[in-house]
Amino acid sequence: MRRVIGVDLGGTKINAGVVDDTGKICNNIILETLAGQGRDVVIKRIVEAVQSIMEDDIIGIGITSPGFINSDDGIVEFAGNIKGWTGLNMHKTFSRYFPGKELRIENDANMAALCEKWVGSGKDLKSFVMLTLGTGLGGAIYHEAMGLWLGANYQGAELGHMILYPNGRACNCGQLGCAEKYIAGSALSINYEELTNDILDGHEIISKIESDESARAALDKFVDDLATFLVSIKNCHDPEGVILGGGFINSREKWWSLLLERFNEKCNRPEGIKIVPAKFLNDSGIIGAAKSVLDVIDKQGS
């Protein structure tokens, strides 16, 4: 059995694990990213995480990063969340620490999608669009004939920065009205703050749904906006499925049926698309990153 290490680099946590060639995680570790301390500290943290689970039979390492990632050369074209991360040649940097191991650097949302295709909710789908509803809104587009859509500048499938409201809320990317400001997990707090001037996190708002009218209104707007966005996804790609992942879908029992109801109301032809939750949440980056290494090794062998 072949084994590789997958590393999922996030703005707050580094999640790394040993993954076998059936997609099972055998051993994993979670470290704080310490993103505020800058690039050199984050590099050290990743190396520490990998070294702590390294074994003799590991044949490669896959590392995800947020941002626009040139996965052909392993270079970060742009990443806003970690100080100094933009411009880093991750492939060159980590090759020095782990000589002789196959190394892949990939975009985090793409690896979440690769995980779902391999062992999750996308297993039987020939084409799908994936949205990850976390602090940000990640996107990935998959078709079995082409694989993942990377784009000419490695900015393909940045679905969180499709504009949902013309001239709407200001996004960190510099645009106005990006979908991320309305339907990322963190956007529920913005909806609630606009209604009440109170700042609560998503969990707190969800926990007040039964008792607080503003919490209900904030969630209703969130779900309505998500349904609208899915109509555009359907009209642009007509995928066989849409997979919704990210931490926010843990609360889906409070809103999933409403989402489907609104989607069916809004869409001109709502039939013929499956909208399903992701099977993996926190571990999807590790598993996808590991799969990207196995795929490259298989390609070299064929």
Ligand SMILES: [Zn+2]
């Ligand atoms: Zn944006």
